[in-house]
Amino acid sequence: MALRPIIILPDKQLRLVSKPVTKVTDQIRKLADDMFETMYDAPGIGLAAIQVAQPLRLITMDLAKKDEEGEVNPQPRVFINPEIISSSEETSIYEEGCLSIPEYYEEVERPAKVRVRFTDLDGKVHEEDAEGLYATCIQHEIDHLNGVLFVDYLSKLKRDRVLKKFTKAAKRAED
Structure with missing residues (x-):
């Protein structure tokens, strides 16, 4: 496993539409492993392959919740070619x-429940109903695969402010 750099707004790669994964290979499994390591290190609960500069329809997600004893119950999931049906x-x-x-949060309104179809790392196709945080996260990550960011759901004023802030920060980093 290896940490991969996460691409940051305003990087134009974030607007690419990702290509379908045609076959689950060892290379795809390695990418998923690297994405988990990168996601946990960040830390985050979901990561689309495009965020590590791989324009493939692949998502990793872990919505781990702590139980009453404070134990973490990890639920790492991989979604290949996910689609909301x-x-x-x-x-x-x-x-x-x-x-x-990074470090920007905003309320977003989305469908409360979705049904998603995807392939797992064994090449099996699944359909699942999602609601709550799971529904929000899967929609957010599938949006990434389509070149859509959560800030696209905000008012033009808020979206322009965020884009301006990250564009300035990118220019400062270059200088």
Whole structure:
């Protein structure tokens, strides 16, 4: 496993539409392992391959919750070629953040429930219903695969402010 650099806004790669994974190979499994290591190190709960400059339809996610004894129950998940096949009309609002837009959080309204179809690392296709944080996270990460960022759901004023802030920071880092 290896840590990979996470690309940060305003990097134009974040706007790429990722290509489908045609076959689950050892290279794809290694990418997923590297993505978990990178995601945990960041730390985050979800990571799309495009965020580590790999334009492939691959997501890692771990929505681990602490139980009553304070033990962490990790639930690492890999989603290959995920797609939302249905979503509820009912919506929910969660505060979202993004490893590619560090230290910026904003409330985003999305469908409260979705049904997602994806392939796992064994090449098996699954369909699952998602709600709560799981639904929000899977929608956020699938958006990445389509070149969409959570700030795209904000008002133009807020979105422009964020883009301006990160563009300035990128220019300072270059100088």
